[in-house]
Amino acid sequence: MNVSPGVGDVLAEVDFELAQGIVARPELRRAIRDIRRLHEKNRHAVFGPGAGAGDEASANGPSPAELRSALRRQFQVDDMILAVLGEAVTAAEESRKEARRLAALVREALAEMPDDGEGAPPEVPAESAPAGSRIGRAVLGALSRGKDGPRGDDPLDGVEDEEPDAEQDVEWAIRPERLQVAMDPRDPGLPLVGSLFGRFRNALHSRVLIYTGHLGEKQTEVNQVLGDHLLRAISSLRRQHASIDALRLRVARVERRLAEALGRGDGGRAEKD
Amino acid sequence: MTPSTSPLGFSVVVNTIDRAKPLDTLLRSLEQQSHPHFEVIAVVGPTRDDTLPVLENWRGRVEVLRCPEANLSRSRNIGLLAARGDVVAFVDDDAVPSRRWLEQLARLFEDESVDATGGMVYCVHPMMPIVQHRIGLVSSLAAQDDVREGWADSLPPPGAGSRWTPRMMGTNMAFRRRTLLGIGGFDEFFEWVYDDADVALRLADAGAIVEPVREAVVYHAPASSRNREAYTWNFRSWIQTKSVVYFMLRNGRMAGEDPRDVAWWATRFVHGRWILGGLLRKQGKLSLPGSLRMRAMEMFAGASGAIRGLRGTRRLIPGDVAAAAALRSASIRPFPRESSPNAPGVDPVAARPLAPGGDRPPLRICLLSHGYPPWEVEGVGRHTSLMARGLSELGHVVHVVTRGERESTTFLDGAFVHRIRTPLDRYRRFEGMPDLFHTLNESHAVREKIRRLVLNDDVQVVDSPLWKVGGLVALRARDLPVVVRVQTANKQVAEIQETLSEDARLVGDLEQSFLEQADHLVANSLATVSALDRVYGIAEGARPVTVIPHGIVPVEESRVRPFPVERPPTRPTVLFVGRLERRKGILDLFAAIPEVLRAHPMARFVIAGADNSRNDGFQRSHGCDYPTHFRRRHRGVADSVEFLGTVTDEQLDDLYAECDLFVAPSLYESFGLIYLEAMNFGKPVVGCRAGGIPEVVAHGETGLLVEPGARTALAEAIVSLLSQPKLLRDMGLAGRARLLERFTHVQMAERFAELYRAVIGGAGAAAEGAS
Structure with a gap:
């Protein structure tokens, strides 16, 4: 049923945006995609078909200059990951502050409320949660189960994650096998000396691959550390998001109860709904 | 707002030469800092104006040192060696820091892993209303990306160089003193520019953490100096060229850039300057001799930078001197804030105080207005500008938040005018109702700006017109007390124009909600109060309503x-x-x-x-x-x-x-x-x-x-x-x-100021009661 929104809906939307505005950071996901793209480009430049072609050292695989260049680019990728990580941490800190602020508002409102002996959270229909906030509804559900009801440690328990891309992107990008490089046997196409030349070239390639493998291992370690931090930051963001949603709902509930109480108590004007 | 409790001591170093008036204004603004623990060191170059007599007026409060040559890096090193604070903060002599500048820096430096930072810089001169710096980056090949939305913005940054490091702008930067001494301070080859970028790269190379931030704002009104005539093309560009080439060669090699890339980009820069010399001549901005001189100086400077970049060593503070200074443990000489807290705000553009000192502390007020002169002059905008002017003439610090094509802050007619863009990325649920959709997004963008103004400028009260409900989201967020100014209501206009759409109805209802929740209402006449009652059913007495008539600037008697x-x-x-x-x-x-x-x-x-x-x-x-x-x-x-x-x-x-x-x-x-x-x-x-x-x-x-x-x-x-x-x-x-x-506009402002004091006092009392 398509019902026209009222001013109460608009104000609820304002509160929702206030609560989640700080943690919604689409640029983080964009940045992760950019990093992945550059990472791929770098890998392709070093290990892809035709890498080193035209260079004087092409017969021996990537030359030292090319490896040096690859290293430079890899450091650049690291810098970018660090930048995203920094931004994620900043976002998490900001959302924590916002959560604290909301919690203070809830405490303030509760302190002003007359004690009506209602300990249990009221039942709020899922429709009243802001559109698209499934996390919020899940939290609401958890709250509705009451103090003694089953509740996991994580308010996200049982919630289907709507936006798994960020974690998947990171996990995919830092898998060790992504940095493994296979030998690329190719027939040199030369008569008589072809097989001899091929063996010689493979020997050289395998030597280069040993060092490239070492480089890859080191880089994998770095990537995994960075990725772990990034995943932790993203997970922390989601938890903050959920707790802000929960607090927002509590604020709405408290405000409604306050308005009802005032309406009953002193004849004041209850919030128009 | 409670005063800062951070125990960190700061040394504020001002490097100055021939800018007596802006320097005096800066020192006055430092009197308003919320963070109490800091000393001020002025390092004066070979000045030819009234700088020394001006500093004489600050005797005993500001430590004055001399630098024998016009070399910014050397001047900075002199200040650094004399500093006693845990943190050394540099601010330009033609800038004015926001009230909580040091407080914000102190919060950041409480994290012991942070070694250096730089806050945001707005150029507030009406001739050049731009954001100059926000979370900037510099590459080892001297490319800069100075204005970024966040750390994750545009990765990898556009420009030459594979190594990018966070940087800060010299106008507004701070360092842990021992860390900066540890790398030998500033390289004195940089006479004028790139000293800040170079030090950022060297710090990063030494493993230090450089973390520029969005806060700790400084308002900059670039003044002319012997190196440049402000807002013209008349500047000694070759000093920049020399610095850039030197920078590329030193830092490009240090970062492992391909030597061919370094050579290419350095040559390209000098060639660009050669072309610029001809272009300025063609555009009539330089005379023929001026153009020839510029080109010759550019070539010479490029060669000089290259030779010094390839050979010789950096001109840093000698290791033993730096080590001795780092080990020195003297406490700072606090900057006595004698005329505070009643000292008026300052005008950073005209470089003067806004008014003679009053007998009460000036207020810090945020006025909202949908449009604002000189670009959009409608009734509310004109009234807001008269209020801003009147309040500033009384010495109050006024911030106006209005809309603009791009983000900027200028100082205009006594007020900081912050123009903000409104991204339409929220409230998509109401996209089908254009008026409501735009109104909500704009109000949200306004609230974001107010939040920053609280963090940096410590604003105490928000004044919003009812029109366009600009302060609605700020009111919902309960950041500050909000006074609503009622002139013409959207609902009234909708009635007159017989606009009965769902969209207009909701905006009208939002107005009503805004009025009901506001901390105080102001009407411009009793007639408006009656209209308010008729349209919204809000009678005088039900809500606190004050009538403050408009005021205008009296013309001269002549x-x-x-x-x-x-x-x-x-x-x-x-x-x-x-x-x-x-x-x-x-x-x-x-x-x-x-x-x-x-x-x-x-x-x-x-x-x-x-x-x-x-x-x-x-x-x-x-x-x-x-x-x-x-x-x-x-x-x-x-x-x-x-x-x-x-x-x-x-x-x-x-x-x-x-x-x-x-x-x-x-x-x-x-x-x-x-x-x-x-x-x-x-x-x-x-x-x-x-x-x-x-x-x-x-x-x-x-x-x-x-x-x-x-x-x-x-x-x-x-x-x-x-x-x-x-x-x-x-x-x-x-x-x-x-x-x-x-x-008159001043009488109007006096009435508003009294009202604001009462509202702030009421909010403060309520907060105390709650606690």
Whole structure:
């Protein structure tokens, strides 16, 4: 049923945006995609078909200059990951502050409320949660189960994650096998000396691959550390998001109860709904 | 706001040369810092102006050191070696830091892993309203990305170089003192620019953490120096070239850039400067000798930078000297804030205090306005700018938040004017209701800006017009007390224009909610209070409502032109100002003009204002605009009436000064600013007993009032006044006196300031009660 929104809906939307505005950071996901793209480009430049072609050292695989260049680019990728990580941490800190602020508002409102002996959270229909906030509804559900009801440690328990891309992107990008490089046997196409030349070239390639493998291992370690931090930051963001949603709902509930109480108590004007 | 409790001691170092006035302004602004633990060190180069006498006035409060040459890096190193604080903060002598600048830096440095940072820099000069720095990056090949939304913005950054490091701008940067000494301070090869970027790269290379932030704002009004004439192309560009080439060679190699890349980019930069020399000559910005000189100096500077970049060592603070300074443990000499807390705010552009010191602390106020001069001059914007001007003349620090094409902050007519863009990325649920969608997104963007103003400038109160509910989201977020100024309500306009869409209805309901939740309401007249009650059912008494009439800037006495009784004009002029539409009573005036001309055939009528016949439905019903309608209906007197259309502010002032009688028979005005404008020039006025007009015009004393729509009475009033020259003069002078007594912009500002103090006090008391 398509019902026209009222001013109460608009104000609820304002509160929702206030609560989640700080943690919604689409640029983080964009940045992760950019990093992945550059990472791929770098890998392709070093290990892809035709890498080193035209260079004087092409017969021996990537030359030292090319490896040096690859290293430079890899450091650049690291810098970018660090930048995203920094931004994620900043976002998490900001959302924590916002959560604290909301919690203070809830405490303030509760302190002003007359004690009506209602300990249990009221039942709020899922429709009243802001559109698209499934996390919020899940939290609401958890709250509705009451103090003694089953509740996991994580308010996200049982919630289907709507936006798994960020974690998947990171996990995919830092898998060790992504940095493994296979030998690329190719027939040199030369008569008589072809097989001899091929063996010689493979020997050289395998030597280069040993060092490239070492480089890859080191880089994998770095990537995994960075990725772990990034995943932790993203997970922390989601938890903050959920707790802000929960607090927002509590604020709405408290405000409604306050308005009802005032309406009953002193004849004041209850919030128009 | 509670004062900062961070124990970190700061040394604020100001490197200065030939900028006595801006330096004095900076020192005054430092008196307003919320963080109490800091010393101030001024390092003066070979100055040729009043810098030393100015610093003499700060004797005992500012430590003054001398630098024998005009070399910024050397000057910075002298300040660094003398510093005693845990953190050394550098600020330009032509900048003014936000009130919580040091407090924000202190919070950051409480994290011991942070070694250096730089806050945001706004160029506030109206000639160059830009964001100069926010979370900037620099590459090892001297490319810079100075204004970024966040750390994750544009990765990888555009520009040459594979190694990018966070950097800060010299105008606003801070370092842990021992860390900076640990790398030998600044490289003194950098006489003027790139000293800041170089130190950021060297710090990063030494494993230090450089973390620029969005906060800790500094407002910069670039002043001329011996290296450049501000806002022109007249600058010693070759110093920059020398620094850039040196920077690339030193840092490019250090970062492992390909030597061919380094050479290519350095050559490209110098070549670019060579081309620039020719271009400036072609554009007439440089003379031929000037252009030749520039090119020669550029080549020489490029070579000099290259030689020094490839050979020799950096000019840093010697290791033993730096180590000794780092080990020194003396406590800072606190900067006594003698004239605080009552010292007024400062004007960073004119480099002076806003007002003489008062007997109470100045307020820090945030005014909201949908549009704002000089670009958009509608009623609310004009009123807000008059408030800002009046409040600043009383010494208060005023921030105006308004909309703009891009983010900027300027200092205009006594106020910081923050223009913000409104990204339409929230409230998508209401995308089908354009007015509501835009209103909510704009209000949200305003709140984000207010949040930053609280963090940096410590604003205490928000004043929002009801129009466009700019402060709604801030009010919901409960950041600060919000005063709502009521002039014209959207709901009123919707009623008048018979706009009954769902969109308009919701915006009207939001207005009502905004009014109900505001900490205080201000109306410009009692008539507005009545309208408020009628439209929203909010009566005076139910909510705290204060009536504060508009005020305007009085013109100089020399421009006041009362009616010349001794030499009356042969053709008396009657002036009308306003949009040509029914509500302004233009049809009543048209009907009265022939009557007046029968009694005073020599009179002439001047009508200034845009024709609004298309919008108010007149063209639909009559098939022509208002001037055409008049000329058709009253052919015989058409020559005595002149329609000017839209006029500029300057033209309008001339019209007021030159007229003999002002007439505006509006059917409704919430206040009636036009009558005040005429009274400003000593003119008697004729208006209607409608809306707020009787609160402005004293009937029989400063003019005459008739009933709305009473055309004969209107004609009689005009005839009566034109027939009595002495009355014309006396009423005009009485009007001017009434304006000076009640309706100046400063009086208006005084009333608002008192109200703000009460609201802030009330909010503070409520907060204390809650705690």
